[in-house]
Amino acid sequence: MTKVKICGLMEPEHVQAAVEAGVDAVGFVFAPSRRRIAIAQAKELARFVPDHVMKIGVFVDATREEMEQAFREVPLDFIQFHGNEMEEFIKNVALPSIKVVSVRNEEDVKRVQHVQTEYVLFDTPGTEFRGGSGEVFDWGLLNGDLPRSRMILAGGLNVRNVKEAIMKVRPFMVDVSSGVEIDRRKDETLIREFIRAVKEEES
Numbered sequence: 001m002t003k004v005k006i007c008g009l010m011e012p013e014h015v016q017a018a019v020e021a022g023v024d025a026v027g028f029v030f031a032p033s034r035r036r037i038a039i040a041q042a043k044e045l046a047r048f049v050p051d052h053v054m055k056i057g058v059f060v061d062a063t064r065e066e067m068e069q070a071f072r073e074v075p076l077d078f079i080q081f082h083g084n085e086m087e088e089f090i091k092n093v094a095l096p097s098i099k100v101v102s103v104r105n106e107e108d109v110k111r112v113q114h115v116q117t118e119y120v121l122f123d124t125p126g127t128e129f130r131g132g133s134g135e136v137f138d139w140g141l142l143n144g145d146l147p148r149s150r151m152i153l154a155g156g157l158n159v160r161n162v163k164e165a166i167m168k169v170r171p172f173m174v175d176v177s178s179g180v181e182i183d184r185r186k187d188e189t190l191i192r193e194f195i196r197a198v199k200e201e202e203s
Contacts, residue, residue, distance in 0.1 A: 008035035124155035
């Protein structure tokens, strides 16, 4: 069954709504973004997350020390590399991780062949910040020999298109942020509806 990640969570009630609805992973953003939170805030939010739900920290070109601190103190289960981090740097960080690939064309998708992280997240290129554009990229670009067991799909997903996305791409996990927001704030009803749409698709 396709797993669900709700990213950019900032408030306890939204974390709780996601957990109660059956979310598989939550994302805390530590990079420049309107959804950015401090380690102390993430630590408080993590109190509402049971052990079976993955806690993922999103970073953009952060130092190894920053990521290790967040991983230890929140604590996190995965580091999400959303910047220009090189493979050697990711290898030296040596933490369970996800590498984001911004998809514009086939060449971007081919980059996954060199990625050694546990998972690869395919997203639409960001606008003001890295990621979080709310736009969909061409899912047809992912029709090659990509390992679905490592694939996380993001970029413009919402309750109206996520079933089609799963049918066409068959990812391990889908990742949503702006698609469950109203006026740039997470909405509990949209969170529940999105998770239900994914789970019902394969029930």
